[in-house]
Amino acid sequence: xxxxxxxxxxxxxxxxxxxxxxxxxxxxxxxxxxxxxxxxxxxxxxxxxxxxxxxxxxxxxxxxxxxxxxxxxxxxxxxxxxxxxxxxxxxxxx
Numbered sequence: 471x472x473x474x475x476x477x478x479x480x481x482x483x484x485x486x487x488x489x490x491x492x493x494x495x496x497x498x499x500x501x502x503x504x505x506x507x508x509x510x511x512x513x514x515x516x517x518x519x520x521x522x523x524x525x526x527x528x529x530x531x532x533x534x535x536x537x538x539x540x541x542x543x544x545x546x547x548x549x550x551x552x553x554x555x556x557x558x559x560x561x562x563x564x
Contacts, residue, residue: 502543503533509541513550 509530510517523529524539530549532541 503535503540504543504546506539506541509546512543512546 504512506517506520510520513520513530520529520541524532530541531545532539534540
């Protein structure tokens with residue numbers, strides 16, 4: 471909402487709700503929380519693999535924000551560090 475020269479609010483036809491739900495604004499917000507698709511790209515694994523980890527365990531920690539599954543980047547990095555190997559027979563200590 472903008473203001474007239476007299477300082478009174480003037481509607482420009484765009485509500486605050488529409489602005490907050492705008493995909494262009496959402497893509498500009500830097501967030502450490504990634505949706506499942508983004509987390510899969512980040513880890514270079516499939517979405518299905520993350521879904522499997524959520525149901526069977528052993529995957530990265532996740533959270534539910536308003537019913538949506540999200541992953542914090544630090545949790546993805548921590549999970550990935552625990553899967554560092556120097557050979558096919560041994561894990562390396564991080």
